[in-house]
Amino acid sequence: MAETLDILVIGGGINGTGIARDAAGRGLKVLLCEKADLAAATSSASSKLIHGGLRYLEYYEFGLVRKALIERETLLAAAPHIIKPMRFVLPHHRGLRPALLLRLGLFLYDHLGGRKVLPASKGLNLNRHPAGTPLKDEFTRGFEYSDCWVDDARLVVLNALDARERGAEILTRTTCAGARRNGGIWDVELQQADGSRKTYKTRALVNAAGPWVADVLNQVSPHSAKNKRMRLIKGSHIIVDKLFDGDHAYIFQNADGRIIFAIPYQDHFTLIGTTDVAYQGDLDTVSASDEETRYICAAASDYFKRAVVPADVRGTYSGVRPLYDDGSEDAASVTRDYVLNLDTADGAAPLLSVFGGKITTYRKLAEHVMSELQPLLGFSLKPWTARMALPGGDIPNADFDGFCGEMSTRYAWLPQPLLMRLLQAYGTRVDRLLGKAADTADLGEDFGGGLYEAELTYLKDTEWATCAEDVLWRRSKLGLHLPAAAHKKVADWFAKATEIAA
Incomplete structure (x- = not known):
């Protein structure tokens, strides 16, 4: 008879993988299922920021x-x-929030979180500071503060990797076909891409399905009132050719009270967004509307000397945020904090559903989930993730620049741009990808843009990649740089690999 799981997690986004990692690290028997690829939806469609908000x-x-x-x-x-x-960089717009209010907000931002590493905010004279160069002349004063950029899809994959290495089973392309309580146990039927089904027994079921959280609730607990308390809010971004030099970003105020970011992206582009639009469409085909594109272009053009128009857009992406309905009339003001709903149905097997949340707070959310389940499942191990590196992140003193210097000496045969991309993606695990290679010829077929067969093999064997989209748009963003012919070559490689495996 199959062993009973402690926790089965539905959803392979940042919250689901974070929960699986935390639970596996406490010695629990964990399985995670994801109906598509890891980070296939909202978790790869963020503004790529770790920020306080x-x-x-x-x-x-x-x-x-x-x-x-x-x-x-x-x-x-x-x-x-x-x-x-x-x-x-936050330019002061004379017609919007007063400078004193911005200064007060940044003072709170500097001190609320016990900042230790990131530098404090400061005022800027945009007439003299380089950050003022691409802006319209009317913006003479501004402020500068710190946050962080993140490769969001890779953050999801790294959490899944760590969960698996700590004992969790991660099943992608696997749908929850049904679940029912059987006393103190859940019987959960999972269906894989080939149509095969298998039933798992688990002591607790965690619904971290993101925008599909209400769908899962309706499937496994149709009488729950919580499935009525969710608002789906779409956020869209546009990608244009590089608008400014430097590695800083901009945050712009809009007349409607919202803000947008303009962020350096993939060396040659600028990422601009986001919107807040109520969404009721198909969750599997989310895209930016023409209206959203025009809105973002107009908002950016209010600040940049060079107007941004829809014809400049090289690409777009959109994600749907599953926010908890707090009663706010304005979509932009709905809380981004997470809400956990624990349903034990009079002592029956627990169902915990996750609403909302920010990519920045996923780790704390996972800890909170574990604290809710601890008295029900009876485990004793305490929180541990705050002090542990993610795979590839075990760099001494978190000194990435120093690490890159060492790797540049070790892998002097690699072109510097390629080495830097690999280090930024895989960190200390780059040696697992490169193996014993001593020349680019040892990396196998060259697909262009610094993508070699060795990397495809690593991603297929280690990171659950099964098709070109997984590699070109999630495990990396090489899809922005490679021509259509290269996309096809990658797709053909995966098709052949799948055929051989079969």
Whole structure:
């Protein structure tokens, strides 16, 4: 008879993988199922930021901001290869929030989270500072503060990797086909991509399905009132050719009270977003509307000397946030904090559903989930993730620049741009990918843009990649750089690998 699991997690986004990692590290028997690829939806469609959420101060969400600010430096230490400090420039718009209010908000931002590593905010004379160069002449005063950038999809994969290495089973392309309580145990039927089904027994079921959380609730607990308390909010981003030099980002105020970010992206581009739009469409086909694109372009054009128009857009992406409905009329003001709903149905097997949350606070969310389940499952191990690096992040003193210097000497035969991309993706695990290679010829077929067969093999064998999209748009962003012919070559490689495996 199959062994009973302690926890079965539905959903392979940042919350689901974070929960699986935390639980596995406490010695629990864990399985995670994801109906598509890891980070296939909202978790790869973020603004790529680890941040406190400066604008949430206006909604008096001091607890959320403090929690997120503390997490910035915890996550930076855990994964300095995929997370990096970034300075944000906030131009003062005379017609919007007063400069004194901005200064007060930044003072709180500096001090709420016990900042230790990231530098404090300061005022800027944009007439003299290089950050003022691409901005319209009317913006003469501004502020600068710190947050962090993150490769969001890789953060998800690294949590899944760590969970698996600590004993969890991670099943991608696997759907929850049904679940029912059988006394103190859940019987959960999972269906894989080939149509085969298998039933697992688990003591607790965690619903971390992101935008599909209500669908899962309706499937496994149709009478739950909580499935009525969710708002789906779409956020879209546009990608344009590089608008400014430097490694800083901008945060712009809009007349409607919202803000947008303009962020350096993939060396040659600028990422701009996001929107807040109520969403009721198909969750599997989310995309930016023409209206959203025009909105983002207009917001950016209010600040940049060079107008941004829809014709400039090289690409877009959109994600749907599963926010808990707190009754706010405005989509932008709905709380971004998470809400956990624990249903034990009069002592029956627990069902815990996750609503909302920010990528920045995923680790704290996972700890909170474990604290809710601890008295029900009876485990005793305490929280541990705050002090442990993610895979590839075990860099001495989190000194990524020093690490890169050492690797440049060790792998002097690799072109520097390629080595840097690999180090930023895999950190200390780059040696597992490169193996005994001593020349690029040892890396196998060259697909262009610094993508070699050795990396495809590593991603297929180690990181659950099964198709070109997994590699080109999630495990990396090489899809932005490679021509269509290279995309096809990668797709053909996976098709052949699948055929051989069959």
